[in-house]
Amino acid sequence: MEQKIAYEVLLAYFKDGSYLNITLNKALKADMDRHMKNRITRIVYGTLQNALLLEFHLKKFVKKVKVSEKTILLMGLYEHFFMKRPDYAIVDELVTLARQEKGARTASFINAVLRHAFLEEINFEGLSEDEVLALRTSHPLWLVKMFKKQYGQDVTIQILEADNAIPLRSGRVNTLVISRDELIKEDPRFKRGFLSEDGVLFEGGNIASTDAFKEGKVTVQDESSQLVARLLSPEKGSEVLDMCGAPGSKTTHLAALMENTGHIDVYDLYAHKEQLIQSNLKRLHVTNVTTHTADSTKLAKMLQKQYDAILLDGPCSGLGVLARKPEIKYHDSSVMDEIIPIQANLLENAYYLLKNGGKMVYSTCTLNKKENEKQIERFICHHEDMERIEEHTILPYQYHSDGFYMCLMRKK
CATH class of the missing domain: 3.40.50.150 (Vaccinia Virus protein VP39)
Known part of the structure; x- marks a missing residue:
């Protein structure tokens, strides 16, 4: 179920360039439990955040691949390298997904490629320092060079790594209605932010699904x-x-x-x-x-x-x-x-x-x-x-x- 939803969201992006956040929000139904929503979100965003690195590794095992097959393979590589799930579980779930979506031949292909790709580490041999940094953080080379020129090496590395982090769920208290302390007292899932005197961080899933949001006491907005x-x-x-x-x-x-x-x-x-x-x-x-x-x-x-x-x-x-x-x-x-x-x-x-x-x-x-x-x-x-x-x-x-x-x- 989770793999199928993540696959459909990513496939829509890779095929049509759809807005990822809009497609994902539509796919995450209200009756899903929070753990399921979090896992789908992590697979979708993690796969896309690391797509250049994952594609680089994948090219060693397959040269030409359909977009539906590539989507499943990238998901598998992401889970292998970043979620540290057991390889047998990843392969089993994705082969089942491939069989349901594309049939037995595709399932056999996915099985073979993933098993071979999981056996090897990512190898950057022969690449320049900038190329390795670009691939390791999945940023295009031109962007890495631009940031280095404008901010220097050390700051650039921190920026690139932050781009691949899971963002906080941030909101702004609407002081027309309530103070920050009053909101936190009403709903302890809200905590004081790090940066803005109106900012809160939410530890309970989607801010937009809370009563506080619906009543206009808080709105979704990053602290910066x-x-x-x-x-x-x-x-x-x-x-x-x-x-x-x-x-x-x-x-x-x-x-x-x-x-x-x-x-x-x-x-x-x-x-x-x-x-x-x-x-x-x-x-x-x-x-x-x-x-x-x-x-x-x-x-x-x-x-x-x-x-x-x-x-x-x-x-x-x-x-x-x-x-x-x-x-x-x-x-x-x-x-x-x-x-x-x-x-x-x-x-x-x-x-x-x-x-x-x-x-x-x-x-x-x-x-x-x-x-x-x-x-x-x-x-x-x-x-x-x-x-x-x-x-x-x-x-x-x-x-x-x-x-x-x-x-x-x-x-x-």
Whole structure:
């Protein structure tokens, strides 16, 4: 049962590039016990997190393989090398799965390949230091070299290893409704977070299935992400703009910090994402936000007003959230080249929409300095009346959180 569900989720990804988290969430039924959900999740994410390493080992035993067969084989190799289950149990379960899905011939093939592959250790002989690091942590070589250039060898190794760790179940207390101490007292499965004063860690499965979530007392949000709204720290009664708001985590945090006073305009490019923001506003009892569907790269021409504070949580390459979204590391590096000009355009719009004396935060969930520090350097170079007040990069291994960049600026 568990193997079959994990197989179906991974196969959908390998065949069609489906969104892994969405497919997995649909597959995890409400009536499943927590142990089963955890094991399926671990097989799915662990197999994909380590896919380059597992494929490297697999190529020694089979040159050409169908995607359905490859999916089963990678699952088996992951369980062998990382879950340390008895080999006979892994082979027996996956051969049974192969027989059910593809027939006796495929089952025989899976049996032979796994038994041979389990007998040998992974051999990196003849590879360079960077190639070994890339394979051992299943990151593309270009990404390893980029991180080494930007952060150095030691920090890069810690980043890559953190990307393959199991992420914490993090949430943010909705202070419009309850304090963190009150929530923890109500439900002891919540514990104080490591990083954010609004952050909690959950030890009971899925936060979204709790009564506290349904009642709007808590929402799912990584702790490093929670630092962004607090860095902007909008005044009560102020006019605030959130330029790229979906799904509304930071928007609703801004509203909580403002205690539902003042007004927040939040924009997103897609109508279905605006609906998602509206759903979160309702659940979290937020009343000072107006949602809009529009292209924020054109906002300066569309709007006739300026704001006291602006949050620009920009689109990015996502290289800080690889533990939660391992499929991102297999994207082509050209994604960054396409997104950097969009970020610059959004920053220009933010500049013209910000009042003199106003403050803004630019943030991303990537660790690529070209999208972060370098982007801000260029922006301030073009606008000498913008001053950098605070700048932070949270690396994923520091607090077992997502990697995040954020910069607070003020318009003189």
